[in-house]
Amino acid sequence: MTDSRNILFVTALPFEGACVRRYLALEAEQGVLPTFSNSKYHLVVSGTGKARCAAATGALCSRFEPDAIDAVVNIGIAGAVSDTTPVGSAWLINQICDAATNRNWYPDMLAAHEMSETRVTTFDRPVTKETRGVPETGLVDMEASAFFQAASLFVGPEKIITAKVVSDILLNPPGIDTNVLTQTMEDALPIVVNYINKVSECNTYTRLVALSETHMNYMQTLCNALQLTRTQQEQLRQSVTHYVQKYPNATLPEFIPARVMTARERNTYFAQFQKELLR
Amino acid sequence: MLSSKKSCFANPFSHIYIEHAIRHHPTTLRIINGLPRATILEIASYKHIFNRGKQNFELQKKSPKLILAQKQPPFVYPFSQNCQQAGFKQAVYVTPALGCRFNCDFCFLHGMYNSANLVVFVNTEDVFAELNAILNSSPSSPLLSPTGDHCPLFVSISYETDLIALESICGLAGDWIEFCRQHPNVFVECRTRSGQIKQLSSPPSPGNFLLAWSLNPDEVIRRYEHGAPGLEKRLTAVDAALSEGWPVRICFDPILPGPGFEKRYSQLFETVFSRIPADSLFDVTAGPFRMGKDFFKRIRRQRPWCDLFYPSENVDSTTTYSAILQRLCDFVPEGKLVVWE
Numbered sequence: 001m002t003d004s005r006n007i008l009f010v011t012a013l014p015f016e017g018a019c020v021r022r023y024l025a026l027e028a029e030q031g032v033l034p035t036f037s038n039s040k041y042h043l044v045v046s047g048t049g050k051a052r053c054a055a056a057t058g059a060l061c062s063r064f065e066p067d068a069i070d071a072v073v074n075i076g077i078a079g080a081v082s083d084t085t086p087v088g089s090a091w092l093i094n095q096i097c098d099a100a101t102n103r104n105w106y107p108d109m110l111a112a113h114e115m116s117e118t119r120v121t122t123f124d125r126p127v128t129k130e131t132r133g134v135p136e137t138g139l140v141d142m143e144a145s146a147f148f149q150a151a152s153l154f155v156g157p158e159k160i161i162t163a164k165v166v167s168d169i170l171l172n173p174p175g176i177d178t179n180v181l182t183q184t185m186e187d188a189l190p191i192v193v194n195y196i197n198k199v200s201e202c203n204t205y206t207r208l209v210a211l212s213e214t215h216m217n218y219m220q221t222l223c224n225a226l227q228l229t230r231t232q233q234e235q236l237r238q239s240v241t242h243y244v245q246k247y248p249n250a251t252l253p254e255f256i257p258a259r260v261m262t263a264r265e266r267n268t269y270f271a272q273f274q275k276e277l278l279r
Numbered sequence: 280m281l282s283s284k285k286s287c288f289a290n291p292f293s294h295i296y297i298e299h300a301i302r303h304h305p306t307t308l309r310i311i312n313g314l315p316r317a318t319i320l321e322i323a324s325y326k327h328i329f330n331r332g333k334q335n336f337e338l339q340k341k342s343p344k345l346i347l348a349q350k351q352p353p354f355v356y357p358f359s360q361n362c363q364q365a366g367f368k369q370a371v372y373v374t375p376a377l378g379c380r381f382n383c384d385f386c387f388l389h390g391m392y393n394s395a396n397l398v399v400f401v402n403t404e405d406v407f408a409e410l411n412a413i414l415n416s417s418p419s420s421p422l423l424s425p426t427g428d429h430c431p432l433f434v435s436i437s438y439e440t441d442l443i444a445l446e447s448i449c450g451l452a453g454d455w456i457e458f459c460r461q462h463p464n465v466f467v468e469c470r471t472r473s474g475q476i477k478q479l480s481s482p483p484s485p486g487n488f489l490l491a492w493s494l495n496p497d498e499v500i501r502r503y504e505h506g507a508p509g510l511e512k513r514l515t516a517v518d519a520a521l522s523e524g525w526p527v528r529i530c531f532d533p534i535l536p537g538p539g540f541e542k543r544y545s546q547l548f549e550t551v552f553s554r555i556p557a558d559s560l561f562d563v564t565a566g567p568f569r570m571g572k573d574f575f576k577r578i579r580r581q582r583p584w585c586d587l588f589y590p591s592e593n594v595d596s597t598t599t600y601s602a603i604l605q606r607l608c609d610f611v612p613e614g615k616l617v618v619w620e
């Protein structure tokens with residue numbers, strides 16, 4: 001339980017990463033993977049494809065306690081299946097399908113937003129309209145399913161966000177101007193970050209009150225003074241957690257560290273103390 | 280801590296997940312017609328949404344989604360020994376939906392499901408078919424009484440949900456009311472904390488569809504029955520149901536322990552029975568807060584702020600419960616009172 005809120009980004013391509021880095025003013029970090037950070041946002045550029053994306057997502061997520069992660073975001077370009085989908089349009093993904101396994105994943109869509117939603121199908125290699133298994137609707141990419149699976153190891157589906165910007169209609173016409181794509185990504189980023197902030201705000205509504213260092217010291221002192229058994233230590237931890245959630249602004253009841261002589265005295269004293277905590 | 284502000288959340292049922300198999304089922308179409316702004320996603324199985332790991336139950340409660348699915352057999356379950364059967368020899372329950380619009384702290388559903396999203400099984404006709412088969416079956420069926428009597432079959436339809444609270448969206452209670460009209464040998468119980476019965480079918484009500492309201496003092500409702508209507512709304516609904524001729528059961532269940540709760544429940548009984556004569560009711564039931572060990576432990580972890588899961592030695596719940604029951608006996612004639620110990 002901690003209050004720091006970290007938002008993690010994973011992009012596949014360097015130009016996508018550069019857009020995120022510029023927009024969020026991130027500093028380069030040392031490491032095997034291209035990673036960029038400031039106090040709140042963190043970015044890794046994974047490279048193309050499912051394996052790289054899963055590895056990079058896992059590496060970035062594992063740097064944080066899961067409770068300290070507010071969102072894990074995959075943002076990047078994707079191809080559209082239908083000619084009617086505008087190139088440059090930004091989409092929030094509500095369903096991710098892996099073309100190879102036909103498995104589906106569903107992020108929780110809890111935050112209010114005004115973006116358009118669609119599904120993305122992840123392929124192992126670039127596809128055209130003629131490729132077998134290309135769906136009739138939605139977008140196609142090469143990372144989303146791996147990203148979702150890797151992120152799911154760390155956080156719940158309400159914290160996993162996939163946002164895609166349409167780069168082309170399945171490579172038709174082929175050859176994509178990177179300058180145009182950069183502009184497209186830059187236009188989409190404020191909208192996506194706005195959504196991420198909403199998700200982040202939603203997360204605050206069930207965040208438990210964190211046990212502070214004072215609470216920890218309090219429990220430790222009590223454990224030492226009374227030489228509590230393991231079971232009693234666990235009971236104390238639960239009661240303190242309950243007390244802190246119930247009275248977030250109150251200080252814990254004072255205890256007089258009695259010089260406990262026998263186990264019986266200790267148990268009596270502890271029972272009285274528990275009573276006070278659960279009043 | 281939980282907060283009541285929730286402007287950042289999408290509206291409840293902003294998304295409807297529909298299993299391919301029932302995409303064009305009449306009940307599916309009826310439900311999606313009633314929610315024209317919802318985003319619709321087709322899925323292979325409701326379990327792909329409902330059973331996912333690491334779901335945040337509390338957050339999902341702020342913006343629950345609807346999942347429409349096809350119930351697979353078994354459609355009908357015999358009641359366990361521990362469940363109330365209203366004196367009927369044969370009692371079964373069905374699960375037309377999983378999950379609830381309300382968010383009571385003491386609800387076993389939080390311990391049972393990973394998800395606060397709502398699953399609605401649209402193929403009610405399959406449940407009706409199985410019930411028909413039971414009704415027509417030989418006396419050797421385990422669901423018939425040991426003597427083979429064709430006493431009415433008791434069916435609880437609101438066991439893992441509050442069907443009346445969902446009626447404006449799903450209309451499933453209406454289907455059950457029609458079933459009751461056509462099957463006088465079935466007696467259906469539908470438990471609710473809702474304050475609405477307008478959406479139920481127009482009178483005359485069938486005499487074999489029992490509306491069972493769970494009531495608690497307002498302070499308990501505010502503290503533990505999040506999102507559920509207050510006492511006055513429920514009593515107004517009870518009044519309306521009785522005047523329309525529905526059989527009504529009042530459930531004081533669970534009666535919760537707490538400092539000063541003896542007085543609060545006493546006041547509750549006075550309020551209820553000064554307005555609703557006990558004689559006009561089908562019956563009155565009462566039961567203490569009870570929950571399986573595993574669910575208790577799980578919910579205690581999920582809701583560390585809730586004092587129900589941190590029983591204080593300062594409150595002697597057994598004595599409080601007995602005293603409350605004794606007070607209830609002053610208001611309800613013996614033959615009308617069913618008590619859980």
Ligand code: SF4
Nearest residue numbers: 379381382383386440
């Ligand atoms: S109304 Fe009933 S089903 Fe719904 S949350 Fe409360 S106890 Fe559970």
